[in-house]
Amino acid sequence: MRNSDLSDRITHQLAQDILSGTFDRGQHIRAQSIADRYSVSRTPVRDALIALETAGVLEHKQNRGYFVAETLPKQAQEYFQANQPEKNMEYHRIAEDWLTDRLPEEVTEQLLKQRYGLTKAKLNELLLRAVREGWMERKDGYGWRFLPVAKTAEAFDEIYRFRMAIEPTAMLEPGFEINRTVLDDQRRIQEHMLDADLKDVPPEQLLRNGSLFHEELIKLSNNPYFFTALQRVNQMRRLMEYRAEINRDRLVNQCSEHLEILELLERGEIADASYLMRRHLSGALKRKSPIAWNWSEESERDLNTPAG
Amino acid sequence: MRNSDLSDRITHQLAQDILSGTFDRGQHIRAQSIADRYSVSRTPVRDALIALETAGVLEHKQNRGYFVAETLPKQAQEYFQANQPEKNMEYHRIAEDWLTDRLPEEVTEQLLKQRYGLTKAKLNELLLRAVREGWMERKDGYGWRFLPVAKTAEAFDEIYRFRMAIEPTAMLEPGFEINRTVLDDQRRIQEHMLDADLKDVPPEQLLRNGSLFHEELIKLSNNPYFFTALQRVNQMRRLMEYRAEINRDRLVNQCSEHLEILELLERGEIADASYLMRRHLSGALKRKSPIAWNWSEESERDLNTPAG
């Protein structure tokens, strides 16, 4: 059995899917169906299946394939939660180094390769992502340039004002269509966050759920340009929030607002939902966001009224 | 003297700058200042200077450098207009092949390299751009996926509705600031288009001027997220319009509307300008765009009322 990045990722994703009950106990897991699900070939899926058998999540029957174990091992849940394959560690390290001015504005590929111990291909992948997410660009000659975005507290406001322009409007798109499944999923997630002891949920998860909520809703507009625009600024935002601390009280408030929006949508009151979305975003803009900055004294003071 | 892609591009750009009167006759062109202007080193600039001396645009004095020629050669203007170094021919070919279904939805790098005769590095650069412009993505395993955007007439509408959400709003941003220079430049360009015999202006230029107008205006908002979002959809739109024909009558109408918007801005009536911008875009959405599609019978019928 091999153990590539890809099969590792599939292992974990599949584990999550199984442990969260997407498949029934004892159900036959067909290799091809999993391959289709993640749009890869059966080869890395196979490796993942073997890994999951070793972990006791699956059972193997010769020439019949893999089946969900009747009794899932107790520790599996935590194991797969904790050991998420941190893809692109270096990506975040570079982003952070740039945000904290530990990298000059212009760098050569050479420098990055050496400093972060990257191969050509890894570096390419990383630069590709940074370009896509809008904070790096190729210079005309040699070298790359970091773009001066998302470094300041001001950028945070700019992103929120941009979101105020697109998110409520997206709901009024002619193609907007309410999808019960999506709404139900999101309600479940938001309610879970309110119920659970927030201390137990890792902060990345909390942030991811927040972005997910907004992205899933904007998708309902069926206008992909709204969706990709939001995705883009969210990725940018996440670069900043990577270092941020979360104010749990405000998060609770945020979740309840999300639930209110969902409720309106479920009742088909789209215009009201759009309006509430605008208010929701404007609230976050007015320093009520659950995120506290900690990379510079100034911006922290700037963004936070004393905790209350 | 060498002749790289980069020095060619600088040669042409510098030629344009000189011929359009950015520099005075006889003015000393300092190598470093040009290098700074294009943020490259003096090496490719030097090659460009030599090329421009050969072309008769510059004059060289030993140990003193290059100077704008007192009499610019007559044919230079046309020469540099016509011989724009078409960067990334292959990029447009691939885009076009995808838009016309001559490429499958998923491709390997191998396929692209062979079919378009690309080296690894060229391909990388190209994919980087396609990812940035939002119409390709890397698959998890091997291969790349074309995204189903901008292929249909519907996509055109979606882009316009997205622009209606951001462009008028951007004008109402707190950071919005009127910049006379920008407004004057744009007015000159738009008036020039109205004055000139439109048959003489290459269609790419016309389209570029249109995008430029909107992008320069949205920049005034001083919120980079609005600007990059517009840039992104414009790039997407250009992929489509690359194959389109232009309706000159509608273009005239479009230019006058642009001028009206500029006028309002010059008078500081921003709210009115914002409103007019919304109407302007909504007009384009209602099949009054100066662009006619010609890649499929259906979409052409769909988008065009009979020419009148």
Added chain:
DNA sequence: TTCTGTTTTTATAAGATATGAAATGCAAAA
């Protein structure tokens, strides 16, 4: 000093080969 002209150094591109990983084809089992 400032800027040019030239040299030196460094950075990326290109091409070849070896290796490893993913996709695909196919026989055999269910």
Added chain:
DNA sequence: TTTTGCATTTCATATCTTATAAAAACAGAA
């Protein structure tokens, strides 16, 4: 039939070398 398990093919990365382009350093002219 469908699906597995394995074999084969294809694709892409890693690494090295050479070539070439760009950046940086520097001497000397203005």
